[in-house]
Amino acid sequence: MRTESAEIQSILGLDVSRDTVTLCDGRRHTVTVANEADALRAALLPYQGTATLAVCEATGGHEDTLLGVLLELAIPAHRADPAKVKAYIKSFGKRAKNDPIDARWLSRYGRDRAATLPRWQPVDPTQQKLELLVARRLDLVAMRVQEQNRLKAPRSRLIADNIRDHLAELERHIEALNAEIDTLIGESRDLALRAEQLRSVPGVGPVLAPLLLAVIPELGTLNRRQVASLAGVAPHPKDSGKANWHRSTTGGRRQIRPALFIAALTACRGDNPLATAYKALLKAAKPKRVALTAIMRKIITIANARVRDALPHQNEIMPINA
Incomplete structure (x- = not known):
């Protein structure tokens, strides 16, 4: 569900911690409630049916209960990138x-950028598990390298x-x-189709295919520039006046580049x-590093x-199982 910015009349800023959520509806007054479904439901019920956009930050999962209640009450929400909010506050x-x-800052952030903020949508349970x-596999591989x-x-x-x-x-x-990852992908028609297409690309093997499915679920809906940027392999210009500096590939989702x-x-x-x-x-005298980046x-x-x-x-390639 998405409420157009022209219809939004108030922005609700919600600062989430492990135990509490602090609410601010754009005025100086704030209220803090327990980060529990019943307490959040009672605090948010007055905003049900109003032209309100709720803005919270991603906090590693502590915001899940809040987002679930907002979805239940049909209040549109935006889960903000903490780095972007921090940069916004720092600009003042x-x-x-x-x-x-x-x-209060989250409320102001939402008010200033409501027209461009994507609305949060619940993640498919299978995609979330993948x-x-x-992510757990990446953690264990990093531990293995350390050992x-x-x-x-x-x-x-x-x-x-x-x-040892x-x-x-x-x-x-x-x-x-x-x-477990292979079983999960095999049981999902959509994931299995995507994995099959990914494995058909030279160089994409049994490790990279699930990684792409998990980290870039938008694959197939982006243009070539967008997907290169998300993967951190898009060359960004660094020019000023007559100066033309070397373009470098930066940013993107950090798990993908390695x-x-x-x-x-x-x-x-x-x-x-x-x-x-x-x-x-x-053969065209490109450095190996540049050539490999181009292949990436x-x-x-x-x-x-x-x-x-x-x-x-999809329905033609993979018939629905009985």
Whole structure:
């Protein structure tokens, strides 16, 4: 549900913590209630049916109860990026911070930007579970790298057996997560179709495909520039007057670039059009780093296009299971 900005009459700022939520409806007065469904429902009930937009920050899950109540009461909401809100407050030169002050700033942020703020929509449970499983796998892989590095350290010989036991345990957990991720994707017609299209792209394997499905669920709905930017492989200009600086690829969702880099290395070693393009770039005297970045961008744009082209024919490709 989306309320057009012309219809919005008030902005409700909600500062969320683990135990409490502080509300501000644009005036100086604020109220703090428990971060529990019944308390939130009672506090938000007066705004039901009014032209109100609720604005809160992403807090790692502490906002889930609030968003659920807002959805129940049909109050449109925006879950703001904390970094953007922080930059907005900083632009006014303000430093004071507590829950009521933050709630007021969220209300003001929503008032100034209501026309461009996307409305929050509940995540599909299967997609949410996939995101959690993939995130957990990334955490365990990072732990494995840390333990492998510790094992190589000269002073780790006395505790080497303990580190090896932990590495073996991590491997078991990672394999279990891989199996659970594969099962989850296989049981979802939509995810299975997307994964099939992603795996058809050179360099995209059983690790990168679920990662793309989890981290960039928008695949197939974006244009090539948008998806390259989300993946952090879009070259951004850095020009001023007569100065033309080297364009660099920055930003994007941080989990994607390392995996895309490995995918590009794999693709460039194979016999496919991407390997041909990579060799042509090297022949044109492009540095290897620049050529690999170009292949990374090609991989994500091809993946986006294949998912996009397959989605309209989903029912023809994958019949509904009985």
